[in-house]
Amino acid sequence: MEFSETAKANALKFLEEVASKERPSLAPHYPQLCLAEVEAECLDQAKNYLAKLSCPGILSYYISCEAFKRLSTSLDKYLLPSEEESRPMYNSDGVLSDLLIELHSVCEEWAASLPLMTAPVDKVDLSIFAIKNTRRKMEDRHALCVDVNALFGLKDYPHQAYYSIFDGHIGVEAASYAAITLLTNLVRHELFKDDPEGALKGAIKVTDDNVCSKNLPRSGTTAVACLQRGNKVYTGWVGDSQAMIVRNSVPTQLVKPHKPDQDDEQQRIEAAGGVVLWNGAWRVNGNLSVSRAIGDAPDKKFVIGVGDVSVADIEGTEDYLMLACDGIWDVLSMEEIVTCVQAHLTSPGGSKQTVAKAIIQLAKSEGSGDNMTVIVSFFSTFILPIQDPPPASTDASVDTQLSEEKPSAEKVDTSGQEGETPSN
Structure with a gap:
């Protein structure tokens, strides 16, 4: 439009x-x-x-x-x-x-002379929140683009949006690099137009190759990236950052995390000459608790940068898409997150804008001390639950005939205020 x-x-x-x-x-x-x-x-x-x-x-x-x-x-x-x-x-x-x-x-x-410009939709409802938490450094990064076609000048594509989170380890260098480059590597991949699934997998590998070839410290990062194209959501990942889609309050996992103790991952690591040891968690050679990542050049033989991709249909019953790093998923189940979102949106003052913060606050209360980043993108088909009414006033002079107000939502206005958080 x-x-x-x-x-x-x-x-x-x-x-x-x-x-x-x-x-x-x-x-x-x-x-x-x-x-x-x-x-x-x-x-x-x-x-x-x-x-x-x-x-x-x-x-x-x-x-x-x-x-x-x-x-x-x-x-x-x-x-x-x-x-x-x-x-x-x-x-x-x-x-x-x-x-x-x-x-x-x-x-x-x-x-x-302002040229003709279009916006795919009036508004995009987003909630984004990130905290360092109790860790010494913030090593998470995130990147998003609510209109990929506009940013890259693409024609003859359905509307495309992109969301991603990168959970760095042993430094932030790999996460920062991936946050800047993964989307471009995806869009410019030879398979992007006809095979976005293959392009997303290829873009993760290209990004990993580039990180390992640059003169960067030995840092690495997990990655979870969602490309929403038309009526499909393509999710690519390496490591244990995850994403889910919620339909009619029922969550569906989009990611199977790459952990060293999974049978197939452990077999691959051992076949390459590595070992999986318990050191507070199952770790590759006793060090990394993920079996796939972008970067980690010294351990690339074992911690590979080959991503997996899932595809989800947008059926018209979707509530929201959520991405988060392991600091969330280690302490909260998908069902607990859905309950948290529902409770937040029905509480006085609760809004879409602050949903991500509410999820992080819950994870922190459940004992997560890790860096945490959450992105929630609400679909237009999401029906906002009715808020609980405010407590009745005991002051007889207050007019009790108060009109009910729906909760306000912070929106990324595709023809107004952008609200995109810089990725690094």
Whole structure:
């Protein structure tokens, strides 16, 4: 659907204001980038930069896409000298310096003449919350895109949205890298158009290969990523971060976690020369408690980066899609989470916006001390339960003929305020 007149007015106001703002430099995540990383880095930096400027709605996706499209026509000037011709590398500082110029150029041009832009839906109901908890460092990362088609300039696709969580270990480097690059690796995979299941599995492997080939510390990360395309949800994962879909208050698991004590995983590890030992939990060679992950280069022989993928139909009875790291699943069952969501939404003051926080608070009360990240995406078919009425007032002067109000929901407005949390 085309942007409403109000959305157009909000977009024009932003474009006019940003044209006059100072242009700070963008700090690269890595000093040099391969070709696939250039697009991922540029889109991530552009979205985060525009978000800090309070860019409304998916306008940030359209601006980011157009700016990179212009930049990509002259990438050769950023090439670095390299002996490996098959893998050219690009100077990050130069790329990001010119990206910033292109971002402001697009804003200035569109302020004078706003192009036609569409939003797939009016609103996307999202709840996102993450905490370091009792751990010394926060090693979780997450990334999302409520309109993949707009961000990548894709045509002839049904609506596509993407949600992902990465639970890092032995440092945050692998999780940060995967949060930035996995979506681009997915969209640019040769199978993406006709075989999204194969593309998601391939994108996880490409991301793992790239992490292991970069000069990063020996960190690793689990991954769970959901691509919602039309009436399907494709879920790819490595490790023990999980996702579920809830229909009419009944949860369905979308992920079978990769744990070392599973018979097939233990057999594979032992066949490769490793062992599975108990050290507070079943661990690969007594160290890692997951048997598959992105990164972990020194242990790659045993902790492989080969993901699994499941496919779920969207049947029209869906309530919500939920992704979370193991800090949630280790202490809460799917049924307990559904009960928590229901109780929160029917309690006074409960809203969709704060559902993820309520789930994390429950997990913490059940003893989880781990980093925790939760993403909940509500389907339009979800019927909001009726809230319990507030306690009756004992003050005779208070009007008791109070009109019932439905709980307010924080929405990601695809033609208004975006509300996307930067992934790193």
